[in-house]
Amino acid sequence: MKVWLILMRNFGLAFALLSCLATSSLLQGFGTRTSPKLDRAWKHYRNTQWRYCVSYPSRWLKGDAFDGAGLFVETGAKKFSKPLGEIDIAAILPSDTAHAQTVDLGHDLEAHFEVLKRFERAERMEVLEQRRMQFLGYAAIFMKDRYYDPQERATWLEEMLLVDRKDSLFRLELECRADQAARFEPVFTQVVDTFRFDCIAEH
Numbered sequence: 001m002k003v004w005l006i007l008m009r010n011f012g013l014a015f016a017l018l019s020c021l022a023t024s025s026l027l028q029g030f031g032t033r034t035s036p037k038l039d040r041a042w043k044h045y046r047n048t049q050w051r052y053c054v055s056y057p058s059r060w061l062k063g064d065a066f067d068g069a070g071l072f073v074e075t076g077a078k079k080f081s082k083p084l085g086e087i088d089i090a091a092i093l094p095s096d097t098a099h100a101q102t103v104d105l106g107h108d109l110e111a112h113f114e115v116l117k118r119f120e121r122a123e124r125m126e127v128l129e130q131r132r133m134q135f136l137g138y139a140a141i142f143m144k145d146r147y148y149d150p151q152e153r154a155t156w157l158e159e160m161l162l163v164d165r166k167d168s169l170f171r172l173e174l175e176c177r178a179d180q181a182a183r184f185e186p187v188f189t190q191v192v193d194t195f196r197f198d199c200i201a202e203h
Contacts, residue, residue, distance in 0.1 A: 039187050045071060046199050050091040053199035056191055066090045085176030085184040087191055122147040136197075139164045146178055157181050159188060165197075 039057045046053040050069060056062065060075040061083075070090035074083040125147040133140050140163040148155050155178040163170040172192055176184035 039075075039183070042190075042194075047071075047091065051198050052091065053194075053196050054089060054191060055194035056087070057187060084180045085174070085187075087188055088171075088173045088175075089191075089195075090171050123150055124148045135161070135163050155179070157184075159185070161192070 039059075041058045042055045043058040043062075044053060044055050045062075047069070056071075056073045057075070060073040061080075062071060062073045064070075065072050065088065070088065072086055072088045074086035076082045076084045125145060127143065127145045129142070129144040131142055133142060140161060142159075142161050144157070144159045146155055146157045156175060157178045158173065158175050160171065160173040172195065174184060174188040
């Protein structure tokens, strides 16, 4: 999330949230692992402004982000311990409609990489995977990278999907300690699988 906020300030990009990801193909091989006890109970979240909904582990700490257009959830080894992983969801449109940008997935992803490379705590960044795909009939890019954080003396893993839907950019991102990937990648897959566009109000 910290890198994404820098990216938004520097590039003024328009972001909107992810739709329901078909992650069986996106994150192959992770969804079959057993989730830790902390990750087994889930809550449902609905954003009334952007009409999307998603589920997340109920014992993770949740916070609103992106001026109400998104949320983040994070957790550590225990509920209130130092976070080892975080998942961000965001839906953000251009603030200046007179200068609204046309979504360019390749350009936006490269901009993200450039900010990550310049981020003072990100060293030895390595792109592990980057590919274009179709997501729910829309053009999308999935990327996976890792970088070393010298302050924490730890390697971090990042996974992100950008989806171009009706001239808006939808995004869902995972950041976690690389040595904790076996725990967090299955959760990320499940979060993505629960995401829906155009959610109706529950009564």
